[in-house]
Amino acid sequence: MNDIAAPQKASKPRPTKDRLIRAAAQLFSNRGYHGVGLAEILAEAQAPKGSMYHHFPNGKSDLAMASATWASDQILLLIAASFEPSDSFVEGATTLCHKLADLFEVTGKWCGCPISSTLFEGPDNAEFHSHAAHLFEGWITEVDYHAQRLGLPKERAAMAAQNFYILLQGGWQLARVRRDSQVIRALPALLHYKPAAPGEACSDT
Amino acid sequence: MNDIAAPQKASKPRPTKDRLIRAAAQLFSNRGYHGVGLAEILAEAQAPKGSMYHHFPNGKSDLAMASATWASDQILLLIAASFEPSDSFVEGATTLCHKLADLFEVTGKWCGCPISSTLFEGPDNAEFHSHAAHLFEGWITEVDYHAQRLGLPKERAAMAAQNFYILLQGGWQLARVRRDSQVIRALPALLHYKPAAPGEACSDT
């Protein structure tokens, strides 16, 4: 897993494996695991079949795992880049939403969440599911860490992280449906982060 | 579309078409459009291939459209059944979440949202996308209607409906990841429905 993000230790500038992972991540997030054939991935990555089965002996499923991990790491970087320079949780969350929205607008690609597209649509393989769960929890953990770092008490931070995750997934989906990034930009308003207002929060439960 | 929910007007107790639609809806929502082959659907519905191409001349895509429509109608019924006997928006939303959570617990099937699984994973066909968008907007419209009926002012109702939709989709996804219906039951607490508390809602935006 760790050998993906960093280039191979030897000075080899031939990133066939990387090309495969990136191509797979992009295609899977657009059309899901079963929606993309190996031929398409190989064409996009300009790699022959032999190379792929050299780097990923278990074939498509191996590649899917690796590409999901890579995509998840990209998201983690995005989270860190958004929260690190921020002074409050809501500011970080807002930055993240805007970065994500910008990404959609600039690329024009209304892809789905790479992990759910790649691993959730696949065979109901237990390994796929647990890996997806692991990656998702990694997102929540990362947000939780920043929430605590930015001053939220432990319990509030956990709630805020999970809440933000839910909003992000739901908003991502609706934005894709409408092809409108405004949905994502409006998400932070739904966080309802109230540093000190315990009483009379909701009507009932 | 309307001929799906109701049985054929003549007294024909042979619901092959219905069996196909239900089987397809269930399988698609579990593993996505491309994740299910016709053979599997036909086996599940106990129907031969000829029957299917009689009822759905355009094959798999036709069946997917019909099954997504049917599944969407089921959700609409669930929405109506939850909000109609309720006295407030939050109460209706809470009921809906609990009904959905119960469904997951009872059936033990942690399927995904039938529409996004069926239509969003399919070929990036424009028809699929617009149909999915249409169905989703139908959900939001239905919730919006009940929100207004239960006393929310027009603008608040629209916001609440969209907000609830986002929470439901995001929560549904996280519940599937964790196989824990508690996530869905906890959603209404995130609605933050405050009938009369204009001041000091959020910190910043």
Place this chain on the structure above:
DNA sequence: ACACATCTGGACCAATCGGTCTAGACATGT
């Protein structure tokens, strides 16, 4: 120069894919 490990290139495969086609079962109206 040599051996060795890594990686590439693509031919080849069985299995499955979605889709077509037709023969006949079945109910119905006349």
Place this chain on the structure above:
DNA sequence: ACATGTCTAGACCGATTGGTCCAGATGTGT
């Protein structure tokens, strides 16, 4: 009895799928 339209049943098809295999190109250490 007969014709008609609806629906069932499954054999069959070409295309594509993921996967296997191996010859050979390439780089590296000695």
